[in-house]
Amino acid sequence: MGGMQVFTFLGGIGLFLLGMRLMSDGLRAAAGGALRDILAASTRSRLRGLFSGVLITAAVQSSSAVIFATVGFVNAGLLTLTQAIGVIYGASLGTTLTSWIVALIGFNVDLQALALPAVGIGMGLRVVAGSRRRQALGDAIAGLGLFFLGLDILRGTFADLGDPGMLAVLAGYGVLSLLLFVAIGMVLTTLTQSSSAALAITLTAAAGGLVPEQAAAATVIGAAVGTTSTAVFATLGATANAQRTASAQVIFNTVAGMAALAALVPLLELAHHIVGWLGLAAHKAVVLAVFHTLMMLLGLALMWPATPRLVAWLERRFRRGDDGHSRPRYLDDNVLATPALALDAARLEAERTGAIARGMVTAAISGGGPAQREWLEGEYRVLEQLTLTINEFANRIERSQSDPAFANSLAHLLRVTQYQQDMAERAVALAKLDAGGETRIDDPELAAAVDRLLAEAVRGIEATGEDLSAWDRQAVKAVRKGFDRQYQPIKERLLRAGAEGRLPVRRMVAVLDRLSAVRRALDQATKSARYLRKFQNAERELVDSGGADEVGLP
Known part of the structure; x- marks a missing residue:
C-alpha cells in the first residue's frame, strides 16, 4: 500500500465515522422522546429489554449510545440490572445490522449514486427545515450519504491493492493466526472507537481478497470484543451501576467471542448454508455478516439462562462507590x-x-x-x-x-x-x-x-x-x-x-x-x-x- 493509498484509506475511515456520527445523532434527535419511551417500556421484562435493545441499536446505529442510555436508566431506578442486561444483549445483537448494510448494499449497488444525492438532500433539509427534528433528520440523511461514500472509498482501496494473498503468510499458522486476527479486530475497534468502522474495514478487506475468510471471521470476533472498550473507558471511576452495566457488556461479548472462536469452522459452514438458503450471492462479506449474527445469537443462547447468576454476581461487585451517601448516586x-x-x-x-x-x-x-x-x-x-x-x-x-x-x-x-x-x-x-x-x-x-x-x-x-x-x-x-x-x-x-x-x-x-x-x-x-x-x-x-x-x- 503506497502513501497515497494510505491517505485514501484513512480518508475513507474518516468519512465513514463522520457519517456514522451524523446518522446516529440525527436519528436520535429526530426520534425525540420515542426512543427514550421504548427504553423505558423495557422495564416490564428482560425479554422486552432484549427487543428494545435490538430495535434502538438498529435505529440509531450506535450500541455505545444505547449502553450509556441504559446506564442512565439504571441510575435513575427505571431499569433494574436484570432488565438492563436484556437491553445490553439486544444492543450487541442489533449492532450486527451494520454488517448486513455493508454486505448487502456496499457490494451490490453504485454507492456514489446513493451517497451524493443523500448528502445533497440531507443538507438541503437541514438548511430549509424550521424545526430541530427536521434539521436532525437532514443530518441523518446526509450522514447516510457520507457513510456510503466512506464505504465506497474503503471498497475501492482494498480492490486496488492487487495482491489477494498478501496476508496469506499471517493466516497460515493455525490457532496463533486466528488469535492474531482477533487482536487486530480489537485494536481496530479500540483505535476507531467504533465496532462499525472495524467491521466495515474487515468486510471490505475480505471482499477485496486481502484477508482470508477464517482470518476475517476472527477479526469480526475481535471487533465485537473490542467494542466493550468504549464502555469500560467511560465508566472508570463512574457509579457502581455504570460499572456493573459495562461489565455485563464485556462478559456477554467476551463469552460470545470465545464461543464463536471455538466453533469458528462449523459456524462459517453454517453461515454458507444460510446464505444459500436465503438465495444470496455467496459473497465473503455476506457470509461474514451472517457469521457475525450467528456469533451474537450463540452468545445470547449461552448467557440468557445464566443471567440471574450473572446479576447476582455483579450486584456483589463494585460496592465501594455506594458505601454511605457521601458520593453521588445518580450523577454519571x-x-x-x-x-x-x-x-x-x-x-x-x-x-x-x-x-x-x-x-x-x-x-x-x-x-x-x-x-x-x-x-x-x-x-x-x-x-x-x-x-x-x-x-x-x-x-x-x-x-x-x-x-x-x-x-x-x-x-x-x-x-x-x-x-x-x-x-x-x-x-x-x-x-x-x-x-x-x-x-x-x-x-x-x-x-x-x-x-x-x-x-x-x-x-x-x-x-x-x-x-x-x-x-x-x-x-x-x-x-x-x-x-x-x-x-x-x-x-x-x-x-x-x-x-x-x-x-x-x-x-x-x-x-x-x-x-x-x-x-x-x-x-x-x-x-x-x-x-x-x-x-x-x-x-x-x-x-x-x-x-x-x-x-x-x-
Whole structure:
C-alpha cells in the first residue's frame, strides 16, 4: 500500500465515522422522546429489554449510545440490572445490522449514486427545515450519504491493492493466526472507537481478497470484543451501576467471542448454508455478516439462562462507590451525552440531598447531645460536597447545550441546592443553640406550646418531601400558615415570660433564636420543594419540545 493509498484509506475511515456520527445523532434527535419511551417500556421484562435493545441499536446505529442510555436508566431506578442486561444483549445483537448494510448494499449497488444525492438532500433539509427534528433528520440523511461514500472509498482501496494473498503468510499458522486476527479486530475497534468502522474495514478487506475468510471471521470476533472498550473507558471511576452495566457488556461479548472462536469452522459452514438458503450471492462479506449474527445469537443462547447468576454476581461487585451517601448516586458523566437523562439524574440527586437536609433539620429540632451535633456536622460536610457536585454537573449540562431554555431550567436546580444547603446550616445552628440546655423552659404550659409549634414545623418540613408527582402545594402552604398563626402568639408569650422574670432572659433569647431558625428552615424547605417542582416541569417541557433529545455520541 503506497502513501497515497494510505491517505485514501484513512480518508475513507474518516468519512465513514463522520457519517456514522451524523446518522446516529440525527436519528436520535429526530426520534425525540420515542426512543427514550421504548427504553423505558423495557422495564416490564428482560425479554422486552432484549427487543428494545435490538430495535434502538438498529435505529440509531450506535450500541455505545444505547449502553450509556441504559446506564442512565439504571441510575435513575427505571431499569433494574436484570432488565438492563436484556437491553445490553439486544444492543450487541442489533449492532450486527451494520454488517448486513455493508454486505448487502456496499457490494451490490453504485454507492456514489446513493451517497451524493443523500448528502445533497440531507443538507438541503437541514438548511430549509424550521424545526430541530427536521434539521436532525437532514443530518441523518446526509450522514447516510457520507457513510456510503466512506464505504465506497474503503471498497475501492482494498480492490486496488492487487495482491489477494498478501496476508496469506499471517493466516497460515493455525490457532496463533486466528488469535492474531482477533487482536487486530480489537485494536481496530479500540483505535476507531467504533465496532462499525472495524467491521466495515474487515468486510471490505475480505471482499477485496486481502484477508482470508477464517482470518476475517476472527477479526469480526475481535471487533465485537473490542467494542466493550468504549464502555469500560467511560465508566472508570463512574457509579457502581455504570460499572456493573459495562461489565455485563464485556462478559456477554467476551463469552460470545470465545464461543464463536471455538466453533469458528462449523459456524462459517453454517453461515454458507444460510446464505444459500436465503438465495444470496455467496459473497465473503455476506457470509461474514451472517457469521457475525450467528456469533451474537450463540452468545445470547449461552448467557440468557445464566443471567440471574450473572446479576447476582455483579450486584456483589463494585460496592465501594455506594458505601454511605457521601458520593453521588445518580450523577454519571456518561449520561451527559443524553440531556434528558442528565436532567433526570440531576433532579434525582437533588431529591436525595433534599432528604438529607430535611433529615438534619428534623433531627436538630428533636434535640440531642454531643453525638448528634457531631453527626450533624458530618452530614453538613457531606451535603456541602454533594451540592457542589450537583452544581458542577448542572454547569456541564448547560455548557453542552446552546438552547437558553436549559439555562433557565437549571437555574431552578441551583436555587434548590442553595436552599438545601441553607437548611443544613440551620440544622447545625439549632444543635449549637441546644448545647448546655440553653433552650430549656421550666414553665410546663409554655414548654408544651413551644413543643406543639416545633411539631408543626416538623410536619411541614416532612410534607415538602412528598413525591413530586403527588406533591400538594396547597397542603404545604396550609401547614406553613398554621405554623405562622402559632408562631406570633408564642413569641409574645416568651417575651412576656422574659419580662416578668419567669424565664431567664438568656434562655428567652436562645428559645426565640431557635424558633426563628426553625421558621427559616421551614421556609427554605418549602422554597426548595417549589423550585424542584419548577425544575421538573421545565425538564418535561424540554423533553416534549425535543430540545433535551439532541444528543451527541458519548
